[in-house]
Amino acid sequence: MKKQTVGQSMDRVDGRLKVTGGARYFADHQPEGMLYAALVCSPVSSGRITAIDATKALRAPGVADVVSHLNAPPVPGYKVENPNPKQGLKIFHDDRIYSNGQPVAIVVANTLERAVYAASLVKVTYAQEVHQTDMAHSMDQAFQNKNMKDYLRGEADAWKKAPVSVEAEYNIPIEVHNPMELAGIIAHWETPDKLTLYAKTQGVKSVQQSLKTLFQLPESQITVHSQFVGGAFGMALRIWPMEIATILAAKKIRKPVKLVITRKDMFTLVGYRPAAKQRIGIGATAEGKLTGITHEAVANTSPYEDFTEAIVNMSRMMYACPNVNTHYQLVPLNLSTPVWMRGPGEATGAFALESAIDELAHKLHMDPLQLRLVNHADIDPERNLPYSSKYLKEAYEMGAAKIGWQQRSQTPGKLEENGWLVGYGMSSGVFGAGRGRATASATLKADGSLVVRSAAADIGPGTATAMVQIAADATGIDVKKIKFLLGESEYPEAPRQGGSSTVSTVGSAVNDVCRNLQQKLGELATANIPAFKDLKAENIQHEDGQLVAGNTRLDYAALLQQQQLPELVVTTTSQAGDERKQYAMYSFSVHFAKVQVHPATGVVRIKHIVSVADSGTVVNSKTARSQMIGGVVGGIGMALTEEALIDHRFGRYVNNNYADYHVPVNADTPPTDVLFINKKDPVINPMGAKGMGEIALIGFAAAVSNAVFNATGKRVRDLPITPDKLI
Amino acid sequence: MSQAPNENPSCPGKKDKHEARRDFLKQSSALMALALTPPLVVKAGEHDETIAGLFEKMPVSMEINGKAYQLSVEPRVTLLDLLREQLHLTGTKKGCDHGQCGACTVHVNGQRINSCLTLAVMQEGKKITTIEGLAQGDTLHPVQEAFIKHDGFQCGYCTPGQIMSAVACIREGHAGSPEEIREFMSGNICRCGAYDNIVAAITEVKQGGHTV
Numbered sequence: 001m002k003k004q005t006v007g008q009s010m011d012r013v014d015g016r017l018k019v020t021g022g023a024r025y026f027a028d029h030q031p032e033g034m035l036y037a038a039l040v041c042s043p044v045s046s047g048r049i050t051a052i053d054a055t056k057a058l059r060a061p062g063v064a065d066v067v068s069h070l071n072a073p074p075v076p077g078y079k080v081e082n083p084n085p086k087q088g089l090k091i092f093h094d095d096r097i098y099s100n101g102q103p104v105a106i107v108v109a110n111t112l113e114r115a116v117y118a119a120s121l122v123k124v125t126y127a128q129e130v131h132q133t134d135m136a137h138s139m140d141q142a143f144q145n146k147n148m149k150d151y152l153r154g155e156a157d158a159w160k161k162a163p164v165s166v167e168a169e170y171n172i173p174i175e176v177h178n179p180m181e182l183a184g185i186i187a188h189w190e191t192p193d194k195l196t197l198y199a200k201t202q203g204v205k206s207v208q209q210s211l212k213t214l215f216q217l218p219e220s221q222i223t224v225h226s227q228f229v230g231g232a233f234g235m236a237l238r239i240w241p242m243e244i245a246t247i248l249a250a251k252k253i254r255k256p257v258k259l260v261i262t263r264k265d266m267f268t269l270v271g272y273r274p275a276a277k278q279r280i281g282i283g284a285t286a287e288g289k290l291t292g293i294t295h296e297a298v299a300n301t302s303p304y305e306d307f308t309e310a311i312v313n314m315s316r317m318m319y320a321c322p323n324v325n326t327h328y329q330l331v332p333l334n335l336s337t338p339v340w341m342r343g344p345g346e347a348t349g350a351f352a353l354e355s356a357i358d359e360l361a362h363k364l365h366m367d368p369l370q371l372r373l374v375n376h377a378d379i380d381p382e383r384n385l386p387y388s389s390k391y392l393k394e395a396y397e398m399g400a401a402k403i404g405w406q407q408r409s410q411t412p413g414k415l416e417e418n419g420w421l422v423g424y425g426m427s428s429g430v431f432g433a434g435r436g437r438a439t440a441s442a443t444l445k446a447d448g449s450l451v452v453r454s455a456a457a458d459i460g461p462g463t464a465t466a467m468v469q470i471a472a473d474a475t476g477i478d479v480k481k482i483k484f485l486l487g488e489s490e491y492p493e494a495p496r497q498g499g500s501s502t503v504s505t506v507g508s509a510v511n512d513v514c515r516n517l518q519q520k521l522g523e524l525a526t527a528n529i530p531a532f533k534d535l536k537a538e539n540i541q542h543e544d545g546q547l548v549a550g551n552t553r554l555d556y557a558a559l560l561q562q563q564q565l566p567e568l569v570v571t572t573t574s575q576a577g578d579e580r581k582q583y584a585m586y587s588f589s590v591h592f593a594k595v596q597v598h599p600a601t602g603v604v605r606i607k608h609i610v611s612v613a614d615s616g617t618v619v620n621s622k623t624a625r626s627q628m629i630g631g632v633v634g635g636i637g638m639a640l641t642e643e644a645l646i647d648h649r650f651g652r653y654v655n656n657n658y659a660d661y662h663v664p665v666n667a668d669t670p671p672t673d674v675l676f677i678n679k680k681d682p683v684i685n686p687m688g689a690k691g692m693g694e695i696a697l698i699g700f701a702a703a704v705s706n707a708v709f710n711a712t713g714k715r716v717r718d719l720p721i722t723p724d725k726l727i
Numbered sequence: 728m729s730q731a732p733n734e735n736p737s738c739p740g741k742k743d744k745h746e747a748r749r750d751f752l753k754q755s756s757a758l759m760a761l762a763l764t765p766p767l768v769v770k771a772g773e774h775d776e777t778i779a780g781l782f783e784k785m786p787v788s789m790e791i792n793g794k795a796y797q798l799s800v801e802p803r804v805t806l807l808d809l810l811r812e813q814l815h816l817t818g819t820k821k822g823c824d825h826g827q828c829g830a831c832t833v834h835v836n837g838q839r840i841n842s843c844l845t846l847a848v849m850q851e852g853k854k855i856t857t858i859e860g861l862a863q864g865d866t867l868h869p870v871q872e873a874f875i876k877h878d879g880f881q882c883g884y885c886t887p888g889q890i891m892s893a894v895a896c897i898r899e900g901h902a903g904s905p906e907e908i909r910e911f912m913s914g915n916i917c918r919c920g921a922y923d924n925i926v927a928a929i930t931e932v933k934q935g936g937h938t939v
Binding site: 012014015016018021022023028030113117178179180181182228229230231232233260461623625626629630633634658659663664666668669671672 | 783801803804808811812815816817818819820821822823824825827828830857858859861862867871874875876878880881882883884885886887890905908909910912913914915916917918919920921922923924925926
């Protein structure tokens, strides 16, 4: 029998398209008669629009229209009768300005240059009101909505009674996803009630659902294409107001309209990781047994939507600790709404918790690795359930060996290399291993090729490649004869690509549809082929794309040809069962960092990174490694460079470009060792894969800050760790 | 797309050289005529884009991926937007429009440049290579092959720029060590963080002694 494909290091199935420029992202499409849009955005951060003078813009060459709240077609889904202020930004619905950079008009012209120029001619006047963008000055506005429940296990604030304790505050600034591909959309109303979109999205079905409600159209009238997405990291998990603005402009002008926003607007229009202020109190016995953790967090949201995420959740379940309480609040600021950014809230929370663990270890004069081992949770302490699989202890061991943890000095500031202080740090990460519901169709053709379709997305991890491998193992058909198609709303339902769950969710549907295809082939054979007549379909063996009965082997292709069937199509929906109630399912990561810190300048250089993933079966060792090193690079940015800075006098970002908002470049990244536990989770899904997109980043920043402490004795609790904080 | 009889087949939508020159002469005459026209009529240009268009466009010819193009473009059109929006060479990507990310890297006369920072009208007589012009037919360039083998990307959006930059980096003699590659490839951001793999791909091509 042929070798198993899952687990192999296979080249990406779409690699050739990506290296030749043949992969078409949303903005690479150009429907016949397409016009170009440019946005006019508010320079004030709170207030009202008092007038829009578009006379000059409308007279400029090639301008088709200027659309704003004064003339936009109505959006039926904006519920006028229910003035709940937390319903999101209703773009072009009224004169309210909630944040700097909010779009107030969209200019459409027959060339990009003409649209951009005409946008500069639109004169908007505002009645400015007082704004607030500084969380430090808005803490009195902190609130909890009804979904934000406090958590208590055992006794609240038990850490205060502990023999050894640490209490500290940790801050992270606003971070921006900044995928390489600029956001935007191409909107085309083919008829007044038939909408076609080329979108940048992590879920074509999700876009379809949002627009179905907003424009009150049946699903069948909304087509969303999104086969290639140039990175997203969470920012394309929802539809944004500027996309609605483009759809409205296209509706009014009755031509396809393309909007590609600017890099500057990527800071204000498509979400960000919210700023968060966290306080952790943590206590232990003299031997290092945890007795209590208190984790409180406040994060910002927009004035018009409550964005919540799992910032404090890791503290509830990471360590065996009898007493844990968490509290989480939001503060509304005059900013746009945040959205999940890779690792999401867990990455924010892990920075605080994993820093606090390191601080506690230092106070206990204990190796932080030892402290983590002493408090290892053998069962999920939050839900009292066994883990479906957990190899965290092995992960600690593998990572420590690879980085050379024994070289670390327990006393900070003791190691030096070439005049640089040297430190070692570590952290852990954890993320729920999800499995949702997805449908896939499998089309077996008479030439023996197989096409599997599902409306999944691929923002870069290599979804189609993994799915082809899963289908190859399930059917025995060679990978070269299998295609997996995604990113089209007409395909069978799949959830958004987010929360590290695509392989688990869509992969299960692919596996199951392939099994059902084999069942159908079996039925076809038992009904029509003499050699199979005495067998039941479910008892037929399948090997290498063949049905097997004793010495008789029959190619799938031959069976279809004999039955004169051009193709056989099977569709299957797959979802998790009750096992999710019986087991706690998590992926775990361990990060180790060796850093050098220059004592005079405070420059931090990461010299070596080791990241270990306990993510179940690794479907493709090549793309999985890429996903892990990508998370590490994101983590380097979070730890050392990324911070969206606002001039609070104006409520405006001052570093809203790639030159001033520093995402790591090639020279910022050291060689990275990625290690996989690669043991199948026996419960979660047929492949045993737990997911790794988030754990690649979760906790990483703490490994760096712990290493910086180990090098210098200086504890940086406010990210990013810039040189000014070390000198 | 339908093609007019006098269009240049190597450049759909664009007329051949002689046609373009005729158009230019016509445009020049129209400009001359407008220059001699009373101000009131000139003002009408604000309302008439076809007349305004005559003011705005300039002729320029260049070679892109081995094909000759005679074009008429507005002076404010960047090389990037010309490639993408007018010539449908969408392999070259826009990531920032400020020369900060490298997604739009192309070769002009063999040198890597950010096409978002250069105007199309500045390319008179230049030879431009984009990602679409790197492979020889079905045979990929060694750097393209190495990017696939070493998984030098995830989402693929920065990849055309990375590859164009990588080819130039090797040709420049800046691929001598991983450290040097990291330094000389730092004008090309990869937010997916495939840097380690990009360095491995470039190193392999460099050490393989391929002609790039």
